[in-house]
Amino acid sequence: MPATGTGDRIAEALQLVRGTLPITRRVCQPGTAIYEAGEVFRSLHIVHAGVFKLVTRSSDGREQVTGLQFKGDWLGFDGVASGRHGADAVAIDTSEIWTVRYEDLLRACATQPALMHLMHVAMSREMTRDRDMLLSICTLPADARVAGFLQQWASALAERGLRTDQITLRMTRAEIGNSLGMKLETVSRALSRLARDGLIAFCGTGRRDITIPDVDALGAIAGRHAATLQ
Amino acid sequence: MPATGTGDRIAEALQLVRGTLPITRRVCQPGTAIYEAGEVFRSLHIVHAGVFKLVTRSSDGREQVTGLQFKGDWLGFDGVASGRHGADAVAIDTSEIWTVRYEDLLRACATQPALMHLMHVAMSREMTRDRDMLLSICTLPADARVAGFLQQWASALAERGLRTDQITLRMTRAEIGNSLGMKLETVSRALSRLARDGLIAFCGTGRRDITIPDVDALGAIAGRHAATLQ
DNA sequence: CGAGTCCTTGACCCGCGTCAACGGCCGTGG
DNA sequence: CCACGGCCGTTGACGCGGGTCAAGGACTCG
Structure with a gap:
């Protein structure tokens, strides 16, 4: 099956990131956590292969899967606001993750508007997805x-x-x-x-x-x- | 009651935006929509007073309030990804809203890292809030x-x-x-x-x-x- | 004063949670 | 090799939280 238009967009996005930023790659086995709630936030991550789940926990022990991230999706935005991550990101399949330091990304964004827009689009898409999820669950x-x-x-x-x-x-x-x-x-x-x-x-x-x-x-x-x- | 630390942060954020960008102000009566789902996205909005609700709709008529935005919160991120808004933003109180063109904002971000970070923080906080909401509703x-x-x-x-x-x-x-x-x-x-x-x-x-x-x-x-x- | 909107409270019912039993698939070890 | 225990999935029986339906009160605006 040939890649669709969306697939191309994802590939292009990955290219752009790799071309303009120092990234580190890492392969994860199912069950490994890229980061956990409470950890200090320093980096963002892009799924290059596999699937991750985001698990949000309350202080009293309730927990909730609040997202599934596939290739091209980003992980870690939840840490930007407070400087600490608000959820666990756990691989649920053999996966490859690309990691970029948030600091580096910000610097690169200043000269690369396309990169900044890319990140904004990723965040925006994620918010929309979360809300659609809420809609489904409630209705x-x-x-x-x-x-x-x-x-x-x-x-x-x-x-x-x-x-x-x-x-x-x-x-x-x-x-x-x-x-x-x-x-x-x-x-x-x-x-x-x-x-x-x-x-x-x-x-x-x-x-x-x-x-x-x-x-x-x-x-x-x-x-x-x-x-x-x- | 004196403003708290967070309140100060919100005031500072509003200052920063007003100082670096052309904004338009507008007062809204309860019930008026700043934007509606499907509208072309061009601008972001910051609540300066009052409260707004975000209403997400499905194609078959279900609808869901997916967020409440207070002073200092942003509106419109949901439009970044697709170029069209994915929800209605409706005032539920007499409110004042500041509007900035997304294009202007991007330009300003290139030279003002603080501004960019401000926006990221706002998006990140909103994602965290959405997920906490999901956690509450499900558990x-x-x-x-x-x-x-x-x-x-x-x-x-x-x-x-x-x-x-x-x-x-x-x-x-x-x-x-x-x-x-x-x-x-x-x-x-x-x-x-x-x-x-x-x-x-x-x-x-x-x-x-x-x-x-x-x-x-x-x-x-x-x-x-x-x-x-x- | 009447119509409309919002809120409350009761009675009933149903979708889903809970509890329990069971079967299949696996890795481990006798 | 089979026996075993652990994990996962399925299915049934039953109960409860909250949805549904209905009646009625309070407030607001003509």
């Missing part, structure tokens, strides 16, 4: 949220030119549930219902590999529910 | 969310040096509920329970003016619930 029932999650995952892969005919979820049911504001049993049931209705199909031995015959049909089930509201 | 029961909402509102006022002994909620129960992911009846019941337990008290004729004898006690009820989880 959709469990099944639609799971369907939306799969659709988002699939389109994230598609944008990056990766195969979407067969998808391997790199998260447990509990993690998916946490990121969607529901419990693991609810995720399991939702997936079973989606499979029964033919919107997805499990393949392979484990139950983490799925195929999505029609991505748009998945996205439509959110709308279908909303329609019954009126 | 706390209704009463604790309402308590947290009041606490946040009170501390937003306190940071800006405004009186917090008596607070006027500038939103209907429906709006509060929407922003917290619950229905207006649930908000009403939660407030009644908080009042019965002495954590808040209604004052004045309408039921929008409340006093909070102990702000920290309000914040603690979230933790109290979390403690029972273990």
